Amino acid sequence: MRIHPEINSLLDNCIAFRQSLHRIPETGFEEYETGAFIERELRRCSPDRIERLAGTGLKAVYYAKNPAETVAFRADMDGLNSKELCDVPYKSTHEGKMHGCGHDGHMTILLLLAKLLSAHREELRSNVVLLFQPAEEGKGGASRMIAGGAMKNPDVDRIFGLHVWPEVPKGKVGIRWGSMMAQTCEFDIVVHGRSAHAASPQMGVDAVVSASTLVTLFQTAISRNVDPHQDALLTIGKIKGGVARNVIADQVTMNATLRVFSKNVYDQLMQRLYYMAEGLTVATGAKFDIIELMHYPCVDNPRHMVEDFYRYMDDMADVVLVEPVMAAEDYSCYQQEVPGLFFFLGIGGGKNSAPLHNGNFDFDEDALLMGLEVYRRILGLCKSGA
Numbered sequence: 001m002r003i004h005p006e007i008n009s010l011l012d013n014c015i016a017f018r019q020s021l022h023r024i025p026e027t028g029f030e031e032y033e034t035g036a037f038i039e040r041e042l043r044r045c046s047p048d049r050i051e052r053l054a055g056t057g058l059k060a061v062y063y064a065k066n067p068a069e070t071v072a073f074r075a076d077m078d079g080l081n082s083k084e085l086c087d088v089p090y091k092s093t094h095e096g097k098m099h100g101c102g103h104d105g106h107m108t109i110l111l112l113l114a115k116l117l118s119a120h121r122e123e124l125r126s127n128v129v130l131l132f133q134p135a136e137e138g139k140g141g142a143s144r145m146i147a148g149g150a151m152k153n154p155d156v157d158r159i160f161g162l163h164v165w166p167e168v169p170k171g172k173v174g175i176r177w178g179s180m181m182a183q184t185c186e187f188d189i190v191v192h193g194r195s196a197h198a199a200s201p202q203m204g205v206d207a208v209v210s211a212s213t214l215v216t217l218f219q220t221a222i223s224r225n226v227d228p229h230q231d232a233l234l235t236i237g238k239i240k241g242g243v244a245r246n247v248i249a250d251q252v253t254m255n256a257t258l259r260v261f262s263k264n265v266y267d268q269l270m271q272r273l274y275y276m277a278e279g280l281t282v283a284t285g286a287k288f289d290i291i292e293l294m295h296y297p298c299v300d301n302p303r304h305m306v307e308d309f310y311r312y313m314d315d316m317a318d319v320v321l322v323e324p325v326m327a328a329e330d331y332s333c334y335q336q337e338v339p340g341l342f343f344f345l346g347i348g349g350g351k352n353s354a355p356l357h358n359g360n361f362d363f364d365e366d367a368l369l370m371g372l373e374v375y376r377r378i379l380g381l382c383k384s385g386a
Helices: 011-022 032-043 103-119 141-147 207-223 263-284 303-312 365-379
Strands: 049-053 057-062 070-076 127-133 158-169 173-175 178-181 183-192 232-241 251-260 287-296 299-301 319-321 340-348
Touching: 011 032, 011 103, 011 365, 032 049, 032 057, 032 103, 032 127, 057 141, 070 103, 070 365, 103 127, 103 158, 103 365, 127 141, 158 173, 158 365, 173 365, 183 207, 183 263, 207 232, 207 251, 207 263, 232 263, 251 263, 263 287, 299 303, 299 340, 303 340, 303 365, 340 365
Parallel strands: 070 127, 070 158, 158 340, 173 319
Antiparallel strands: 049 057, 057 127, 173 340, 178 299, 183 251, 183 287, 232 251
8 A cells, every 4th residue: 555655754753653662561540651641742733622531541632623523533542560581672662561462652643733733723624633642552441431421522433443464464454344353351350169178178169179170160151152253262361269278278369251243152151161160159058259340342334334444445456355353352342332343453574573462573664654544534634645
């Protein structure tokens, strides 16, 4: 896809923004330094309004003279609790935290879009809302943004978002209509037993044994209760319990996730898990509490928006049809409010081949210009010199 000369001219800004943000990763609802940086750069682009939402999030609005609609663009802000392994000049300065999921790139694209909007205000046919959202990584920042008025005043008609994606080659974008990213639920299981000395196990209820039985039983939930043509994943990623080698454990905590593409399958599976826990209470004497912590809907692209997306592109070779992925995104919460499109921005084949959420994750900043170009075309900006 041919990138507009004005977009290419922003490469130095692109590198500076991304590397500055990369140095200061902060986790969910703690993006204070990040928010200050974004607000400072936004004010240089003179939006009509800037406001704080969801604690550390920001909303910037550009009004058109005779708007046909209001279009929103969203970028997530948070980093990961993960040690950065890349030895680069712009590596994280916050020990034990890094931008290992590319959110620094997402923010950079919206800051560059703000520069375009500032320079081409007279061309605006739509009101434009820029949303910088905290806490995408499992803390539900999107819901907090929506509750705080992200989609109101002005009322948003359409919303767009993206994610840098190593599996899509640099210079291309990946998209599909329908289910693109999984619906997910993060939940804990707390097993309550009764402690006793290991020499007298009959006096207690062993939470470790009960938890082990539950783990084994849960593995049948998908393989024996879900249509094999339906995609579903259940993972128990962490188990913690017990106090000593010679004491019957009175409590075990397990952290789990469930990922599906169908609400019906989700409801069926969660009901089955509750039934299994209830049955084991009778069988073992232990008590099982299932605590649902965070639920993200499926990222689901409306077909008409995908068809419009193809019309924005002048070369279909630059668009990759991607398969649905089991990763989740709380961008889906915006899609519950208004029609929304989400796509993958290719970064594969650049300076680094590490996957997302890896300590060695990195990418070429010039790959971000493709994302900015797509947003430019959606808004119809920079017509001169195109």
